[in-house]
Amino acid sequence: MNGARWLVQALAAEGVHTLFGYPGGAIMPFYDALHGSQLKHVLVRHEQGAAFAANxxxxxxGRVGVCVATSGPGASNLVTGIADAMLDSVPMVVITGQVATPLMGTDAFQELDVFGMTMPIVKHSFLLRRVEDLPNVVAEAFRIARSGRPGPVLIDLPKDVQVGDASHLPLHVPAEIDAVPAPKDASLHAALALISQSKKPVVYGGGGIALGDAVQAFRTFVDATQIPTVLTLKGLGALPSNHALNLGMLGMHGSRAANMAVQESDLLIVVGARFDDRATGKLAEFAPHARIVHMDLDACEIGKLRHADAAVCGDIRRTLTALTLPCAAHLHGRNGAARREWRATCKQRMHEFAARYDAPGETVYAPALLKRLSELAPNAVVACDVGQHQMWVAQHWRFATPRQHLTSGALGAMGFGLPAAIGAQMQSMDAQVVCVSGDGSFLMNVQELATLRRYGLPVKIVLLDNQALGMVRQWQELFFDRRYSEIDLSDNPDFVAIAAAFGVQALHVDRADALEDALQALLAVEGPALLHVAIDQAANVWPLVPPNHNNAQMLDPEREAGASNEPTPTEDPRHAIPA
Known part of the structure; x- marks a missing residue:
């Protein structure tokens, strides 16, 4: 029983079933210990793929993801996936090999200070120096990753600790997760007072709803209070897309109904959201008439970017449960007529500004494709890459639950989609998993097609190919006077041939009238499959709030003529500085 074998047993005791990694010199004793163990190891083809798959x-x-890599380049290749987990509050334990302790600090082969390098992007880091430290470190790593606001924890494991005698160590016992604090009564009373006084309230829901296991409590609150609701990118699915009070996503590429409601509201009930710049637009002009009730587990987020008139810190689920009945009673009494009128206005805008899918022409219209695919695969887990296709998915996919939507939100990491889909499929082989990618993002981790094939994972890939870095091209068109710089991907390879070379069945479609058959054929494939979709390079994501503008100033050339909240000539978006 050496340190590595003890660690394998400890991971099993922590409830780990699957881990993702790539072996190398400094982590080799751990891989030797994995041989013949009950843990399922998924061999990816690049360490970034391991981090994104665990993510x-x-x-x-909702469980802790685990990834493993060796020292030096193995560890540094994990960094982007670790940062993504930190910024989106994803629970992960990252295990890296390290050179033996006597060699540390000598610039040994593949030595890298991964402890220092990752310090800003983890909840905590551990560098072991003795076998005896293993029980406490492993227990603490999983406790910290799971507790409170989740996040990644790093264990840097020197080679001599892995091979050291661990026969005297006790069997591993997981540590208890920290209790989630309840909201204070005074803060609940303050929130109730503001909600009861409001005439134009809006619920603004974020990713903290799913993280706090508060989806059902959130839905009950919205149903009971009948308050119009907007969601962030990470909050999508907290309320079903077809819910009568769901105005859609707010922010830069949010719906016009959602952004107009927020800008005109007199009260924002913020649930597990953090006033991200992509959601707020120009912060100084965000919801200018609204007072703020801010519910969040993380006290650091409350008041960080916008003053909270009622700060409710603590367990979101208990907060919503405590407020549901009192709020419903007050809202259906005082100011009831004004709130009914407000609700009717919001619903009318939902209808007036609803997305249209009847685009003319013979080419494939990406929003229509994604809407139709979500109808054909209503329970699918969708892993997105980053770019125009990511925003189209957010706008047009019909999400029923938040954990259906896997997207790199705060970091916006291209290359996320395929390995994240692999991780989602490994957590449930019975789940239907779809990866939506773009031609730019897909090539960043295309090697993970080999992982798909090796494990027979039935992930379905929809690759939207406009032969450009689409979102960068769109911004260069709108804000840089069409000076297109390094966005041309017209020399893309034959993606169908690439998939075939990896042993993945592939199809191609480039006409709208062939789309239905192509989607049906894709979903009918038993194993992994790719649908390569050629789309118009000039297609843009609308609506769009230009940088340095408020959310009422949306650009949307495709919407019906008439209503105009576009920037005035003195606020020409071409003169804005992109964030």
Whole structure:
């Protein structure tokens, strides 16, 4: 029983079933210990794929994702996936090999200070120096990753600790997760007072709803209070897309109904959201008439970017449960007529500004494709890459639950989609998993097609190919006087041939009238499959709030003529500085 074998047993005791990694010199004793163990190891083809796969596994399941790499380049290749987990509050434990302790600090082969390098992007880091430290470190790593606001924890494991005698160590016992504090009564009373006084309230829901296991409590609150609701990118699915009070996503590419409601509201009930710049637009002009009730587990987020008139810190689920009945009673009494009128206005805008899918022409219209695919695969888990296709998914996919939607939100990491889909599929082989990617993002981790094939994972990939870095091209068109710089991907490879080379069945479609058959054929494939979709390079994501503008100033050339909240000539978006 050496340190590595003890660690394998400890991971099993922590409830780990699957881990993702790539072996190398400094982590080899751990891989030797894995041989013949009950743990399922998924061999990816690049360490970034391991981090994103563990990330997707954790997002889809709510459990801790685990990834492993060797020292030096193995560890540094994990960094982007670790940062993504930190910024999107994803529970992960990252295990890296390290050179033996006597060699540390000598610039040994593949030595890298991964402890220092990752310090800003983890909840905590551990560098072991003795075998005896293993029980406390492993227990603490999983406790910290799971507790409070989740996040990644790093264990840097020197080679001599892995091979050291561990026969005297006790069997591993997981540590208890920290209790989530209850909201204070005074803060609940303050929130209730503001809600009861409001005439134009809006619920603004974020990713903290799913993280706090508060989805059902959130839905009950919205149903009881009948308050119009907007959601962030990470909050999508907290309220079903077809819910009568769901105005859609707010922010830069949010719906016009959602952004107009927020800008005109007199009260924002913020639930597990953090006033991200992509949601707020120009912060100084965000919801200018609204007072703020801010509910969040993380006290650091409350008041960080917008003053909270009622700060409710603590367990979101208990907060919503405590407020539901009192709020419903007050809202249906005082100011009831004004709130009914407000609700009717919001619903009318939902209808007036609803997305249209009857685009003319013979080419494939990406929003229509995604809407139709979500109808054909209503329970699918969707892993997105980053770019125009990511925003189209957010706008047009019909999400029923938040854990259906895996997306790199705060970091916006291209290359996330395919490995995250692998992680999601590994957490449930019975789940239907779809990866939506773009031609730019897909090539960043295309090697993970080999992982799909090796494990027979039935992930379905929809690759939207406009032969450009689409979102960058759109911004260069709108804000840089069409000076297109390094966005041309017209020399893309034959993606169908690439998939075939990896042993993945592939199809191609480029006409709208062939789309239905192509989607049906894709979903009918038993194993992994790719649908390559050629789309118009000039297609843009609308609506769009230009940088340095408020959310009422939306650009949307495709909407019906008439209503105009576009920037005035003195606020020409071409003169704005992109954030």
């Amino acid at each position: 997707g596994y954790a997002r889809a399941s």
